[in-house]
Amino acid sequence: MGHAKAAIIDEEYARMYGGKLILRFDDTNPEAERLEYWAAIKVGLDWLGVKYHMVKNTSDDMELLYKKCLELINGGFAYLCTCKQETVSANRREMKACKCSLGDLEQNLERWEKMFSKYKQGEVIVRFRGDMKSENTVMRDPVMCRIIEAKHPIHADKYRVWPSYDFSVAIEDSIDGVTHAFRTKEYELRNELYYAILDALKMRKPKVIEFSRLGFEGMPVSKRILRPLIEECKVSGYDDPRLPTLEALKRRGITPEAIRKFVLSLGFTKADTLAPFDTLESLNRKIVDADSIRLHMVRNPAKMKISGMPSAITLPNHPTKDIGTREIILDENLYIESEDIKNLKTGDELRLMGLGNVQITKTEPLEGKYAGEELKPQIPKVQWVVQKDAQKIKILIPSQLFIGEQFNEKSLEEIDVFVESYYSQLKEGKEIQFVRFGYCRKDSVLQAIYTHK
Ligand SMILES: [Zn+2]
Numbered sequence: 001m002g003h004a005k006a007a008i009i010d011e012e013y014a015r016m017y018g019g020k021l022i023l024r025f026d027d028t029n030p031e032a033e034r035l036e037y038w039a040a041i042k043v044g045l046d047w048l049g050v051k052y053h054m055v056k057n058t059s060d061d062m063e064l065l066y067k068k069c070l071e072l073i074n075g076g077f078a079y080l081c082t083c084k085q086e087t088v089s090a091n092r093r094e095m096k097a098c099k100c101s102l103g104d105l106e107q108n109l110e111r112w113e114k115m116f117s118k119y120k121q122g123e124v125i126v127r128f129r130g131d132m133k134s135e136n137t138v139m140r141d142p143v144m145c146r147i148i149e150a151k152h153p154i155h156a157d158k159y160r161v162w163p164s165y166d167f168s169v170a171i172e173d174s175i176d177g178v179t180h181a182f183r184t185k186e187y188e189l190r191n192e193l194y195y196a197i198l199d200a201l202k203m204r205k206p207k208v209i210e211f212s213r214l215g216f217e218g219m220p221v222s223k224r225i226l227r228p229l230i231e232e233c234k235v236s237g238y239d240d241p242r243l244p245t246l247e248a249l250k251r252r253g254i255t256p257e258a259i260r261k262f263v264l265s266l267g268f269t270k271a272d273t274l275a276p277f278d279t280l281e282s283l284n285r286k287i288v289d290a291d292s293i294r295l296h297m298v299r300n301p302a303k304m305k306i307s308g309m310p311s312a313i314t315l316p317n318h319p320t321k322d323i324g325t326r327e328i329i330l331d332e333n334l335y336i337e338s339e340d341i342k343n344l345k346t347g348d349e350l351r352l353m354g355l356g357n358v359q360i361t362k363t364e365p366l367e368g369k370y371a372g373e374e375l376k377p378q379i380p381k382v383q384w385v386v387q388k389d390a391q392k393i394k395i396l397i398p399s400q401l402f403i404g405e406q407f408n409e410k411s412l413e414e415i416d417v418f419v420e421s422y423y424s425q426l427k428e429g430k431e432i433q434f435v436r437f438g439y440c441r442k443d444s445v446l447q448a449i450y451t452h453k
Pocket residue numbers: 080081082083098099100101
């Protein structure tokens with residue numbers, strides 16, 4: 001969802017100003033990259049309907065990035081540091097420069113050359129000459145290039161010296177002709193470095209603009225929090241309906257149109273406010289309502305026997321839109337929700353929705369007689385399912401994943417219910433409104449997922 005916000009805002013701005021949208025994979029950390037991520041991002045953007053004009057990988061420009069790094073070294077803007085990682089960190093904390101930063105060009109060039117052959121991972125880094133005394137910790141001689149021996153998903157073992165995100169993103173934005181780079185706010189401190197690199201190389205500077213990262217109350221979007229939940233099997237995967245991932249939202253029945261409207265309704269805000277999930281739900285409800293077939297579903301079923309019933313009935317699939325009808329073969333044995341018949345007495349009347357009135361003739365076991373279709377506003381209306389026609393399915397009901405900082409162990413409720421057999425004729429992925437319950441998306445023949453009220 002975090003990516004979705006960025007992509008939608010980027011696309012809208014590009015469209016508004018006649019610009020172009022570049023989909024670029026900053027793939028210069030081979031340890032963190034997998035081809036599945038490329039695929040997942042493309043699938044997600046397609047689903048959202050985000051169109052881009054160009055796709056590229058930062059790793060396509062490795063030779064150019066080396067050239068620019070060497071330019072920094074030659075210009076005295078960067079140096080090679082062979083200090084241990086702990087020393088580098090300690091010096092950063094203590095705002096102290098290391099000996100390497102005093103080395104001459106000859107030493108730097110020699111180390112640069114050895115970086116491609118002799119040095120091992122962790123033995124050398126290229127550091128930008130920032131300011132070890134800067135209040136902005138990002139500026140304390142940050143890493144521009146490092147050795148990573150892992151296999152890259154596209155280039156395999158071809159490269160071992162990899163540019164850092166800070167370095168490559170500045171160069172790439174500049175050479176790709178990016179005019180406006182939108183990033184989430186947690187990168188704000190990195191802007192100083194971004195501009196300093198481009199200044200040192202006398203390259204064109206794009207304008208960087210930040211916006212706040214999208215977050216939902218009780219539903220964290222960061223991978224740092226979500227990944228452990230998956231690894232510890234607290235949720236079933238990235239498409240678990242409790243998660244704010246696109247896969248999960250799709251599975252739950254949230255539409256891409258609603259996500260776009262929602263993101264645009266938040267606008268270009270910088271404030272870190274948590275968005276209420278209900279807003280997304282209510283936008284979604286307006287979109288899915290017209291196409292959602294109305295079906296009967298009964299929880300905690302109670303049996304009821306009714307005499308004098310018509311033999312069949314045709315029900316409309318939607319109260320106002322023409323999305324077809326369905327015929328139900330009736331039978332005297334029905335399921336009704338236990339909740340709905342709790343206080344019934346002999347002589348009471350019930351309205352079976354879409355069918356007609358029933359007068360109770362006996363309560364143990366529950367029996368009644370069909371009493372015609374006349375509308376009587378004062379009698380309770382209930383949904384029902386013919387026992388012979390009933391199909392048992394499971395409904396998953398997701399709720400808030402975290403309560404405060406605590407994982408909510410009860411965040412996924414599962415209920416067994418009876419639905420009309422017409423359910424089995426619907427396509428997977430179809431949105432349904434179970435009457436008097438709420439909207440659900442058909443997940444499989446045996447399972448639906450609760451979307452919202
Ligand atoms: Zn050093």
